Structure formats: structure tokens, C-alpha cells
Amino acid sequence: MKISEIFFLLLALIIIPIVSGCKNDENTPVGDKGTVTFNIANEVGGSPLQMGSLNYTNAAGNNYQVDLLKYYVSNFTLIKDDNTEYTIGNHDLIDAADPASANIIAKDVPNGTYTKLRFILGIDSVYNHTGDQAGDLDPINGMIWSWNTGYIFFKHEGVYKDSLQQTKGLLYHYGTDKARTTIELTMQPLIISGNSKKVNLAFDLNSLYNTPNQLDFNVNNVHQSTSPGDVIWIQKLRTNFSQAFSFKSVE
């Protein structure tokens, strides 16, 4: 063997492993994981939410309008019948004015059959107490209190007609650790086998204001979760949130 041949052989032996060592490990076998897209439809009384008109009435008889509706959903967890779970550590801001925000994407969901879904309305305590964060938790989204560090879990701003049929402002800013709500839904079996699936969910604003606790905007049309007097209001909504989301279908 010539020296040049030895040289190229050594070169190949040494360089090839080094160069391939530069690659990221993306070699997990294709097929044992799938992608799930959760979509949350914002509804009122079962119909798609329309913003900017006074065309909704809650059980307390308040005529109301939605000009802004935003909320955080986080820590989506898929559960199998044997109670094994897969959690995505997401923090997603749903904005009723932005349809793209309604999709929550879970990549790398292990194959299997999932029959339950659990998530949080709000932000878990690890992430709830600092504004120094990015993405959907970036304070620029206007969903954080600066005088009391914590995310506004749910915001409804609009107007309603009071008992004298006068139009008044409506401002519900719901949050604090007391307000975090765990939501658990039973699904029709979601079967993942290396494929992509879509899970359709719905959030019903009238359900939030009606079931099981009736909220009456005449009692107080401005709540900012900032005084001990807001605690009962938080407790009522917290109970109602656990029923305001529903499972629709798997596609």
C-alpha cells in the first residue's frame, strides 16, 4: 500500500466518525410516535362565538357582548385506560380573535390508545410567578399582572346591559393560584400509531357563567382578582370552569 493510500484510509477512518458526530440524534425510529393537534372552539350556547355584538344572554338574564376573550390552557395530558400518562408541558394562550391560537400541538405522543384528557385552565405555580418568560408567556401578550406577579388566566372584556337596560362595561380578569382549575375530559378513543390526529374540544362561555353557579354581572361588572372580596367570585368561576370545556370529536 502506498503512503497516500494509507493517508486517505486513515483520513476516512478518523474524519467520518467525527463529522457524523456533529449530527443531532434524530434517529429515533419513525412510527412509534404521533402528533396530536387539539383545537378549542369558543362557543356560546353551543354556537361559535361571535365578537362585538350584544347578542348573548346568560342565565342571570344579562345581555352581554364579547370584545376580548383570552385564556391560558396548559399541561395537556393524555391518559390511557391503564392510567399511564403522556404530558406536554405546554402553556398556550387562546385568543378568540385569532383562530390560529386555538390549536395546541403535541408532537411525539407515544403510540397507544388514549381515552382521557386532562389540562389546566391557567398556569401552574412553577411558571405563574415570574414574568421573565417567552412565547405565549411573554408579558407583551398583556396577560400578566405587574403589581402582583402572576398570569391573568382568563380575560373577558366587553359590555352588558344592566337591570335598567343601560350598557355598562364588563371586565373579568381571573387569576391567582386560587383560580387554577384542572379540567378532565373523557374522549372517544384516540388511537395513535405513528400518525397525526386532531382532537376537537369546545369552550362554552355561557356554560361558564351559568353552570352550576350563576354569575350575575349586575352584582359586580368589574373583577380583577385583586381584593379579598374577589375570592368568592374566583371560587364560583373555578367550579364552573371545570364544566365549561367539552370533548367533541377525534379526526
Add this chain to the structure above:
Amino acid sequence: MKKVVIALSVLLWLCLFFLNACKKDDTTAGPTPYNLVIPAGLPPMQIPAGNPLTVEGVLLGRKLFYDPILSGNNTQSCGSCHKQKFAFVDSSLKYSVGIDNLPGTRNAMPLFNLGWNTKGLFWDGGATNLESQVIAPILNPLEMHDLLPNVINKLRGHSEYPALFKAAFGTDSITVSLLMKAIAQFERTLISGNSKYDRYVRGTESLTPQELNGLNLYTDMSKGDCNHCHVLGSTFTDFEYRNTGLDSIAVDKGRALVTLNPTDDGKFKTPTLRNIALTAPYMHDGRFSNLNEVLNFYNTGFHYTQNLDLNLQTAVKGRLSTQDMLDIIAFLNTLTDTEFTTNSSFSKP
């Protein structure tokens, strides 16, 4: 043989070249670590892992602190109401006045030794950390009254800031998070620990008999009993929240606005007593214009309100003589640190 040597050396160089190619830009210089000097008597400071102090970050934070660009009409900076010569409070104003000529609702707090306060910032502890605190005065309609998208746009369009953020954080993309980090870094460097009292403790200066008597009264549980909350030495505060009986029914609910817990009604953070001679007026609402009024209040003036702190519940009214109070004030005056209030590292750059 010569060829073998050449071949092997070429091989070696090639190997080194490829090994280097794997590394991520180690050669580009990152920000320089900031050497935080802690004076004797103060504990080590816990710096958050996500926001290490760097020379570039502190410099950026300092520039931002003094830049009115962070206010709605570009007229007020943090430094407008937090003035170094008054240990970073707002002169003698009870309530600072914001950009819309509206007064705030609480007295501006001094800014130093904040890195040791891990129990919440503001009088009610509403901000959980220095980073999160940054946006509150910017957004408050009674203070700098701006909007975050507006602030970020102004910084992105500025002739200097994109490069300064890049130097401090390695990215051109200015975000709220980086704005918070920079100002928090500067604030952590504001350390006061060289008062006459500190020098007395270090044995390099002595206190007068009156100051020494004041020191004894400060810790005497049947007299001043200041020490329970304004713990002697170190930061001169335990950073806790207490109702000191300022009003029989709390006008400002204080800590309860954060915890939503009625047992926190009227509780406010124990302020540090370092530089206390410079930070009049006193209390969360600035109701007392001098230390004499404060001492009189703790001697006889407090109300037996529902959440009154235990130490005051058991304190005997009238336990201090006029001379006792003067002596305590003489001692409090030894906590002024003029090296801090004149340190050029903390002034407008």
C-alpha cells in the same frame, strides 16, 4: 519517511479542523462576568441562574434605568422617582407624580440591597422577583404609563439599544424578558454596606456615647425593640409583612391585595433602616415627615387593630423617654452610607 510525517501532520490538522467545526462559536466573546463585591457584614447574594450578572448587562440596565424612553411620553425614567442622593427614593414627596401629572398611591421605596429580598418587592410584596418588578412602574397609569409593545418597538428602533442588547445577551431581538433581565442586573449591583455603623462593627470607627445608647435601646426588647423586624446588621430588615397599627381600620389593604387573605389586611413590608435618614417621608403612605414622628408613633401612636403585629400587641405604650427617642435617631443616623449615594457606578451613565 518524510512523506509519512507530512501526511500525518496534515491529518492532524484536518482532525483539529473538523473537531472545531463541531463546536458552537466558542471563539466569539460572550458578555464578561460582573464581579459583584459584597461588603463585610452582608451575606453572599443568590443570583438567579437564568440571569447572571455581566458587565454588559449591568451597563445596559443602568442606561435603561435612567432612560425616559421607557415612559409613555418619553419624559420619565426609573431614576426620575428613584434618586441616588436620597438612596433612590423620591426626595421628600409622599407620592411621586407620574407622566400624566397624577400622584401614585404609595411612597417610592429605596433601591439598594434588593438582591437579598427574596420575599417579594413593593410595599405589599406583589412582585415576586426583580425581573418581574421591572414592568410594573412602566405600565402603571399613575407612573410611567406606557404599553409593552410600544416600549419594545421604541427600543428596537433606537440607534444604540439593539447593539447593547446584543452585547449583553447575544441577540438582536429585544424582548420584555431581556428588558427585565437588564434592569434587574443593574439593581442587584446597588449595594449599600459602608455606613458609620458598618465601620464601627469592623472596628475602624467608633460611635458616640449617644449613638451607642441608641444602639442599646434599638435591641432592648422593653424599649425600642426595633430589632425584632429591622434585624440589626446585614440588611436591617427581615423582609416580612406586618400590620403596625397605623390605622384602626386599614385604608390601604396592603399585603391582602396580593394574597387575597383578610388576615393580611394592612400589612406592609418591613423596610430596611439602612440610609433611613435619607428616605423621608416614612411609612407606605409617607405620612410621617421625620424620624421623630416615627418614633413617637411606635412609642404611643399605634392602634390596636385586628391584625396588629404581636411585637406591638405586647409593647407598652410610653416606654420610651424623649431622650431615648433622640438617642435611637442618633443611632439610625449612623446607618447612612454616603459612599453608596455618591458612587459614580450607580449614577446616570
